[in-house]
Amino acid sequence: MVPRQASFFPPPVRNPFVQQTRLGAGRRIQTFFLGIVLLPVRALLLALVLLLAWPFAAISTVCCPDKPTHPITGWRRKITHPVLKFLGRAMFFSMGFSVTVKGKIASPVEAPIFVVAPHSTFFDGIACVAAGLPSMVSRNENVQVPLIGRLLRALQPVLVSRVDPDSRKNTINEIIRRATSGGEWPQILVFPEGTCTNRSCLITFKPGAFIPAVPVQPILLRYPNKLDTVTWTWQGYTFFQLCVLTFCQPYTRVEVEFMPVQAPNDEEKRDPVLFAGRVRNLMAEALEIPVTDHTYEDCRLMISAGQLTLPMEAGLVEFTKISRKLKLDWDGIRKHLDEYATIASSSKGGRIGIEEFAEYLKLPVSDVLRQLFALFDRNHDGSIDFREYVIGLAVLCNPANTEEIIQVAFKLFDLDEDGYISEEEFSTILQASLGVPDLDGSGLFKEIAQGDSVSYEEFKSFALKHPEYARIFTTYLELQAGHVFSLPEEGPAAPATASNKVSPESREESPSDKKDD
Numbered sequence: 001m002v003p004r005q006a007s008f009f010p011p012p013v014r015n016p017f018v019q020q021t022r023l024g025a026g027r028r029i030q031t032f033f034l035g036i037v038l039l040p041v042r043a044l045l046l047a048l049v050l051l052l053a054w055p056f057a058a059i060s061t062v063c064c065p066d067k068p069t070h071p072i073t074g075w076r077r078k079i080t081h082p083v084l085k086f087l088g089r090a091m092f093f094s095m096g097f098s099v100t101v102k103g104k105i106a107s108p109v110e111a112p113i114f115v116v117a118p119h120s121t122f123f124d125g126i127a128c129v130a131a132g133l134p135s136m137v138s139r140n141e142n143v144q145v146p147l148i149g150r151l152l153r154a155l156q157p158v159l160v161s162r163v164d165p166d167s168r169k170n171t172i173n174e175i176i177r178r179a180t181s182g183g184e185w186p187q188i189l190v191f192p193e194g195t196c197t198n199r200s201c202l203i204t205f206k207p208g209a210f211i212p213a214v215p216v217q218p219i220l221l222r223y224p225n226k227l228d229t230v231t232w233t234w235q236g237y238t239f240f241q242l243c244v245l246t247f248c249q250p251y252t253r254v255e256v257e258f259m260p261v262q263a264p265n266d267e268e269k270r271d272p273v274l275f276a277g278r279v280r281n282l283m284a285e286a287l288e289i290p291v292t293d294h295t296y297e298d299c300r301l302m303i304s305a306g307q308l309t310l311p312m313e314a315g316l317v318e319f320t321k322i323s324r325k326l327k328l329d330w331d332g333i334r335k336h337l338d339e340y341a342t343i344a345s346s347s348k349g350g351r352i353g354i355e356e357f358a359e360y361l362k363l364p365v366s367d368v369l370r371q372l373f374a375l376f377d378r379n380h381d382g383s384i385d386f387r388e389y390v391i392g393l394a395v396l397c398n399p400a401n402t403e404e405i406i407q408v409a410f411k412l413f414d415l416d417e418d419g420y421i422s423e424e425e426f427s428t429i430l431q432a433s434l435g436v437p438d439l440d441g442s443g444l445f446k447e448i449a450q451g452d453s454v455s456y457e458e459f460k461s462f463a464l465k466h467p468e469y470a471r472i473f474t475t476y477l478e479l480q481a482g483h484v485f486s487l488p489e490e491g492p493a494a495p496a497t498a499s500n501k502v503s504p505e506s507r508e509e510s511p512s513d514k515k516d517d
Helices: 025-061 074-094 122-130 140-144 148-153 167-179 239-247 266-270 272-287 296-307 319-326 330-344 354-361 367-376 386-400 403-413 423-434 442-448 456-465 468-485
Strands: 097-102 113-117 135-139 158-160 188-190 216-222 252-258 420-422 453-455
Touching: 025 074, 025 148, 025 239, 074 097, 074 122, 097 122, 113 122, 113 272, 122 216, 122 239, 122 252, 135 140, 135 167, 140 148, 140 158, 158 167, 167 188, 216 272, 266 272, 296 319, 296 330, 319 330, 319 386, 330 354, 330 386, 354 367, 367 386, 403 423, 403 456, 420 423, 423 442, 442 456, 453 456
Parallel strands: 097 252, 113 188, 113 216, 135 158, 135 188
Antiparallel strands: 216 252, 420 453
C-alpha cells in the first residue's frame, strides 16, 4: 500500500470544516443559570482588561506607522511588553479559560517562527499570549478597528493587504526579513492551516512560515472539554453564540504545548513544502490525529456546493492533492462542480447513481455504461461523489479525449464518408458500441447536431465539452481491435479496412482503464 498522501485514496476525515455541538436539556438548564451570573461578570471583566491594555498599547506604538518598518525597542518595549503580557493572561482568565502550558519556549535566535495547529477558533489567540506576545500575520484592515487595532499594532504584526496584487510576495519577503534578523525582531506566530477546522485532522500547511528556511517551533493546541464551546468552523455556531456559550461555562480548559524546535535540512531549505509536510506529520503524530490534503480552497468549493443545492461536504476534494496530481486549477475544478451538480441535482445525498449517470449521458444502462461507471466509482459503493467524478474525468476520460481519438470516432460514425454524420449513421454505430440493438439515439444526436447532420467541428466541440463519451468510444475501439487480433492466424485474409474503420496496426496502445493510485 502506498502512503495515502501519494494516492487518490479518500481522506480519513470526511469534512473537517463543520462542527455540530448539541446541548442536552440538562446542559441547557445549567448554561442558562450559570450564564445569569457569569456572562455579565465576564463581559465586564473583559471590557475592563481591554481598556487597561489600550493606553500601554498606545504608548508602545506612538509615532509608529501602521505598517512597522523597524522593531519597537528601548524603554517603550521594556515598560509596555511585560504589562501587556500580564493583561493578556488576565483577559483569558476573565473569560474562564484554565490554561496549561507544557514544554519550553524557544528564544528568537533558536526559533524565529512559531507554527500553531490545529487552528479551530478565534480563542486560539491564547497561543500568542502563552508564547510571550510574538508578532502575527494579520489583515491590514484589522489595525483600523478601534481599540482592537491599537492592541494589534503593539504586536508589530506582518500586515497583508487584500487590494495589493503583490501582497503575498511582500508578506513573504517581510517574514524572511524578520526571521533572518538574528533576533532583532520579535518572533512570528503563524497558523499554517490558514483556516479553522474541527481539530479532527491537520489539513495542508501553507508554506509561508517555512519559506525563510529557518528553525521553527511547533505549538500544539488542545481543548480537552466534555462540551465543545470553542470550535468556530464554516458550519456551526456563530462568533457571538460561541462567546456566550463559553462565558457561561464554569471554566474552559486549554492546553498549549511547545514542541522541540525543528530545523530544516538542506533538501527542506530548497523545498519549503517538504519542510511544512514533515513538521505537520510530527504535530499530527503528537496529537494522534490524521493528516489530510484539504485546504482553504476546499472551503470555497464547499460553500459553492451549498449554493448549488448539494450537500456542503460534496465540494470537498482535497484541493491541494487533486490540483497538484491532476494539474487542475481552481477554475477547472469549480467548472466540474457545476457539471456535477447538473447530474446529481435529482439524486438524494448529492451522489450520482448509475441511473443519473445514464440520464445525463442520454444513454441506456448497458454493460458498457456499467463498465464506465465502475471506473469512476473508485470505492465500489454504487455511487460517484464529486471527488471521484473529478478524478475520473482527469485520469480516465481526458487522456482518451485526444484529437486523434476524436477523428477516429468521427470516421467511425461517418459510414458513407461524406464528412457528415446523419442520425441513422449515428444510431447504427451507437447501438453497436453499446450492444443495445433497439437503442434510440435521437436525444443524444440532437444534443450534438445543430441541424439534420453533424459536422466534424460540431462533433469535436461536443466531445471536448463531454469527455465522458471518449471513454465509451475508446472502449468500443478496443473491443473492435481485440476482435481482429483474436482471428485465427490461418483464416482467410481479412478485407482491406475502410478509411472509416479502425485498423489495429495503426492504433496506439490505449491507456489503462485505471491509473495506479
